[in-house]
Every structure is written in structure tokens, then in C-alpha cells.
Amino acid sequence: MNAPNKEDFKVNFRLQEERIATMRKEMESQNRGLYRESFEHDNCGIGAIVNIKGKKTHSTVAGALSIVEQLEHRAGKDAEGKTGDGVGILTQIPHGFFKKVCQPLGIKLKDERDYGVGMFFLPQDELKRNQAKKIFEVIVKKEGLKLLGWREVPIHPDILGKTAVDCMPCIMQAFIERPAKYERGIDFDRRLYVVRRIFEQSSDDTYVVSLSSRTIVYKGMFLVGQLRLFFEDLQDEEFISAIAMVHSRFSTNTAPSWQRAHPNRFMVHNGEINTIRGNADKMRAREETMEAGCLKGELHKVLPAINTSGSDSAMLDNALEFMVMSGMDLPLAVMICIPEPWINNKEMSQNKKDFYQYYATMMEPWDGPASILSQMEMLWELCLTVTDFALPDITLQMMII
Numbered sequence: 001m002n003a004p005n006k007e008d009f010k011v012n013f014r015l016q017e018e019r020i021a022t023m024r025k026e027m028e029s030q031n032r033g034l035y036r037e038s039f040e041h042d043n044c045g046i047g048a049i050v051n052i053k054g055k056k057t058h059s060t061v062a063g064a065l066s067i068v069e070q071l072e073h074r075a076g077k078d079a080e081g082k083t084g085d086g087v088g089i090l091t092q093i094p095h096g097f098f099k100k101v102c103q104p105l106g107i108k109l110k111d112e113r114d115y116g117v118g119m120f121f122l123p124q125d126e127l128k129r130n131q132a133k134k135i136f137e138v139i140v141k142k143e144g145l146k147l148l149g150w151r152e153v154p155i156h157p158d159i160l161g162k163t164a165v166d167c168m169p170c171i172m173q174a175f176i177e178r179p180a181k182y183e184r185g186i187d188f189d190r191r192l193y194v195v196r197r198i199f200e201q202s203s204d205d206t207y208v209v210s211l212s213s214r215t216i217v218y219k220g221m222f223l224v225g226q227l228r229l230f231f232e233d234l235q236d237e238e239f240i241s242a243i244a245m246v247h248s249r250f251s252t253n254t255a256p257s258w259q260r261a262h263p264n265r266f267m268v269h270n271g272e273i274n275t276i277r278g279n280a281d282k283m284r285a286r287e288e289t290m291e292a293g294c295l296k297g298e299l300h301k302v303l304p305a306i307n308t309s310g311s312d313s314a315m316l317d318n319a320l321e322f323m324v325m326s327g328m329d330l331p332l333a334v335m336i337c338i339p340e341p342w343i344n345n346k347e348m349s350q351n352k353k354d355f356y357q358y359y360a361t362m363m364e365p366w367d368g369p370a371s372i373l374s375q376m377e378m379l380w381e382l383c384l385t386v387t388d389f390a391l392p393d394i395t396l397q398m399m400i401i
Helices: 006-030 058-069 095-105 126-142 162-166 186-200 276-289 312-325 330-337 350-360 376-386
Strands: 045-051 087-092 115-122 146-152 170-177 207-212 215-220 243-248 267-271 370-374 395-400
Touching: 045 058, 045 267, 045 370, 058 087, 058 243, 095 146, 115 126, 115 186, 115 215, 126 146, 126 170, 126 186, 186 207, 186 312, 207 215, 243 267, 267 312, 276 312, 312 330, 330 350, 330 370
Parallel strands: none
Antiparallel strands: 045 243, 045 395, 087 215, 087 243, 115 170, 115 207, 146 170, 267 370
């Protein structure tokens, strides 16, 4: 075969140019920007809306729901097309809304962040459900907290596919009062974390979706358009928040379930943690020598830190939560778990390289293609704490497709 000559190269180059010009005209005529179906891949979709001044509105929640409703191409579903792999949203706790809906139930809520809200996936069997609730109530009391009451979450299961309905849990919320000896925020949330970890090791039939005084998660085995319609709470105009993170799941390495839908308690994740087995094993191996000042004398209550029956995303979330509840700032925990490629990065400062090298002696990277949104409630609070200049009243939107 003869080697190609210069004329062949010129012809091929001209053909490539014509092909690119045709693609550009096609995209411009369809007003699609740079998007092309031929570049599409199956993967999760994540998005967020954040008001950087902390102004809480229902439009933030509604906007985030609109984002996830546009991510159908990033969400898995069954062969019938009636049951999704999972869709969910994380928001701040809407105090005014919960005060309104809890009053008829005889649950008296004090001021904002003076109580925690737990979202529970309980067994449908009444006997098992009552047993799980009783175990939780005993643990709450034993840990020096007061349970204010339970609320059954209003839902519309009639819109779901049969597969989702057949394994659907009973969805309830628990309200826990903050004792005066614990500060609002992370101090009180740390107590709720201890309660949750004890309960999780005492009740196999129940999944705690979230338990916090600051944020709450609504999720399930939905198609992208079903999240808003399934939960009545999300449609209420008084359900307000300054942040909202959404996720549509395309399950790759674990089977879909109500529990494995995102958001998790601290983050949403798109990608694959390829080193997950080693990460989980090494976290377990460290537990014998671990110390945590903020959990002094109580570390045994929360270990093991990683639930190895969860997905790779859930296990990374376990690690981040454990590190934060042990006293580490969330941005630091994220940088330690998912460091930048730093060894051969000539653009990175030596100080930053030294930072990554130091923490690499303590924690191996949770490696793989990973795009995450962390719990912005903590990051937003940190920003307001360290900045004293006037922030513009704007809302940031992000959708990763």
C-alpha cells in the first residue's frame, strides 16, 4: 500500500472542515448550543440552586425540581418505563412550613434550629414499624434528647410504577427538641448523628434518610417528573430554602432501591468510585486507633463509620459525614478524600502540594470519575462567617448534564 501523499492529506482536511461546518450549521439551526446526541453517555444527573445571601424562597425549591425534571436523559428506569432508579432533593429545613403542619398534630416546635427533623423509611408492616419507632424513641431518650412526635408524610403512591410501589416503605418524620446545653448547628447535629448511628445498628428494617437540625432529604424510586408530584410537602409555597441540591440516578454498580436514591446526607455524586473496596477496608482498619475530640468517649457508638452494604456514593458520604462530625471542616474533608492530581501539576503552588502530600499519609484518595455537590448549608455558613462585605442578592444555578 502506498503512503498517503500531501494531496490526500489536503483532501481529508478539507472534508473534515466541511463536516465541522455542517455540524455547526445543524446545531445553530436547532438552537442546541454544543450539545449533540452522539456525545451522550448514561450517567447520573446532578444540579443545585443556591441563594448566596441565604434568602429562603419556594422558587429555589421549585427551580431545583425543574432542573431535575430536565435530566431524564441522565436517569435510569425499568423496561416498562414506569419506575425510576431514583430521584431526590436536599434542602434546608423550612421552619415556617413545619410549624404549620405540626401544630394540628400537637407537636410544638420552638424557634428555627431548636429541633431536628428525621426522615424515615419505615417498614410497611405495622408491627415491625411500631417496633422500629419504639427503639428509636428509647435511644433518643437514653441519649438525653426529647422526641416531640411523629408525622406521616403526605404522599401520592398512585403515580408510581408497580415495582416502586411493591417495595415502597412507610415514610414518616420524627421531631427532636434541642436541649439548652447544645449549641445550634453542628453541635446539636453531632448529637443527632450519634442517635442515628446507634439506631441504625439496632434496627435492620429501617433506613434513616436524613436526621438534622439544618437540612432534610426527600427521595425515592421515582422518574424525574414524579418527585414533585409524589411529595405534597414540596408543592407547598411555605416550603422554602436558600439551597436545593437535586439528583437523578442512573444505577451502574448497585441495584435501584428507595434507600440508594440520592441525595445522601452530605452530598450528591455523579461518577464511579473505582477504589471503593480498598477505601472502605482501610477506613475499617483504622478504627482501632482512631480518636476524635468532638466524639470523645462516644466513638464506639458511631463505629463502623462505613456501611459497606451501601453504594459507592453512600460509602463516600459516610466517610465525609464521619470526618465532619469528628470535628473536621467539610471543605477540608472533601479535599482529603478527593484530592486534585497534584504530583506532576506544574501550575500548583508548593504549599498546596505539601498540603496534599501531608494528608496523603493519612487518607488514600477515593479515586475515580467523581463529580460531587457537597452539603452547601455548611459551605454557605462558612462563607457568611469569613466574609464581611455586602453580597449581591443573586441566586446561582448549576446543572451538570
